Amino acid sequence: MHTTRGSLGAMSAIHPIPVGWVSTGGTGAQNYDEFADDAEITALVAGNPDSMLGVEMPHRTPEAVADGLDFAAALPTAVARLRGLVDREKFTPFTESIAVYRIGESFLGMFCLVDTAEIGGGRVIRNEEVFAAKVAERTALIRALGVLTSPVLLVQASDSLRSALSALTLGEPAVSDTDRHGQTHSVWLVGPGADQDRLLAAADVGELVVADGNHRSLAAQEAGLSRFLAVVAPASSASIRPYQRLLRRLSMPVAGVLDGLRSVGCGVDAVDAPPATPRRGTVVLYAEGRTYEVKLPSVAGGTVDRIDHTVVEQLLVRQVLGLTPDDPAISYVGGDYPASWLAAEVDAGRAALAVLLAPVTVEDFVAVNLERATMPRKSTWFTPKARTGLVLADLEMPT
Template sequence: MVKIYPFKAVRPVREEAGNIASVPYDVVSTEEAKEIIEIQPNSFMRVIRSEATLPGVDPASPEVYDTASKNLNSLIEKGLLMQDTEPGIYLYRIKQGGNIYLGFVSCVSVGDYRADLIKKHEHTRYDKEEDRTKHIDTTNANTGLVVLLYRDSGDIYSYVNSLVPEGTPDAVARDGSGVVHELFRISDPRILTELEEIFSGVDSLYIADGHHRAKSSVNVAEKRESEGRMTSESDRFMAVIFAEDRVKIHGYSRLVTDLGKYNPETFMAEIKTRFEVKEYGEIDDTVFRIPPLKDFKIPIHTIHMYLAGKWYELSAPVKNPEDVIASLDVSVLQKEVMEDMLGITDPRKDPRLQYLGGARPLADLKVRVDSGAFAVAFSLQPVKVESVLSVADEGNVMPPKSTWFEPKLLSGLVIHTLE
């Protein structure tokens, strides 16, 4: 059974929330972070990508992490961020087009992560782990959110939704796409206790996004424990928690720089020995998903490929539907095309392979291939949320970049300090 904990958040004063909140650190480059800071001098990007304020400095140098801490403290000293005097949980609501996503921010237990009550579905990379470990330890704070999911019995989400107060949120911010992010603080001890009791009956939580932030928080707890400076807050990390049926998953597109030993004609000839191939024709490239040409009565892999100016649909029967990982489209694409044909055996490191988030329009793939920067692109259908949870339950991991979860959250609206 999992534990959740209210905490005394550091957060923007209401009138500054829109100026401070920023996209997460891992979706922008240093140069893009610098541009954001130039437009919004008080952006939280100063904390999560502090190297953007230090021209010419190695992003892994101690100065970067020290500056992140100084920039965080500066926002507090200026009165732009304040800390709540009593613990609370924080309802996080996102209005995106016609969709409304609602979760809540609380702390969760490092012990639950270690005991696998907080389940994972992907591997972490050491370099990213090391970076966030240093960042959390030096700033003494969780500055980014881990996104967790729970299986809802049917009553939990309804209860959380009932907690949304009428009136003005405690924070409102809009991202570059016009998506509205709202935060509501809940501090009634009776409600906090009831929510904790509800989650004591939840068997597991599942990481949807933020594997590196979660593992880095665990690393910091272990480091502080070994150094004799452990606190109760260091043994917890901040997360936003959603019902599993209240999020969306998109596919994650692949781009490959070259065709290896093939040219477009021979590449296509080899593809046809592995898949049934049909030319797709015109597509709406303003959307981010290509619908299959037809529905099949048996499980079918369906992958869309852009090669030499044309879109194609690749299909093949799923050989073993009971094997959740092998039955994923991304798995057959990796084995049949990336490994066997192109020699890309490590999709986590190979520089020939690049990824594009699933909520990006298909035009982004087309432009990159047409420019000559890439030779071929693949667009994948979304994985079902239940498949992700099943993989985690089995103790397995998904292939890299299998899932693009929505909603995407902002950083800087709520911060958890470790002391």
């Protein structure tokens, strides 16, 4: 249940981690949903068996792939792998702490626990459609491990947390980890005391928007948890990059796709240029070695209805291709992959069509949340990404 804090008696939704573990190095990894191809996960785990990806995606480890295990069948190996990491002292336990988190030079946030009851009708806004199968996998993983391994990124509009974090005097971090982009991820534990109280109070201001981890937050609800692991950060710490699509196969010729788009009000023009991220209101398609600019029609409605990702989902995916957004033929490709990578997938025959969209603006993202509307799935690629496997939280949490 909520506890009171402060002279005004405000209800607190944010808490320290009663029992947790911090990495001693080598376990940090991209989150499971940051990959366009699951084979990348297998290769990364092969190169670093200590990577938390081996726990998060047990069916994608080299051993599981060789044995043909699906997610459910591989869950016991996830439990064993995590136990092995703890036994080999790849994690150090801590109690009643929050964890200050810095990424590179610009991102400041903190690991903590947030009340699950705040999701939806409370202070935490989950703003994006999800895939039921992914939620089921994350829920099963939580129940099998008894530990939360990957945080939900929550952003607050207020900069009060940034000021409080910046005012801290920090010594040597508990752990530092470098990602594939060369950015350093550092974590400092802050136990009970005045500093922890100030940070908790600064984080517990206004609404918190799920910027990354919609599936993980819903899985916490499905698992019946009273609290979930989060990184809370001021909105100024993050930016939004493009979130693209690959159609791995098409049920009609490319010419039929283009004709279908024209029939639903789009303007379609072939261009003599490689594919690139377009301006807002235009979508770039790449297929069979050719680039096309597609001018989207004007759409009435609220902010979310006018977002390019919504229009593409309605016109291209549903009306022209006759697919649902969760069809396995569609791969959602985050902002870490450039347009040239998508084009290469098409040229190599691993995809039939690349769909490039302009990034959602921060202004539209905020407007959709204020309207309490729901963003189209896989439309906001917030960066930088919080790493999995740096801070873990035990599920034996107070209720």
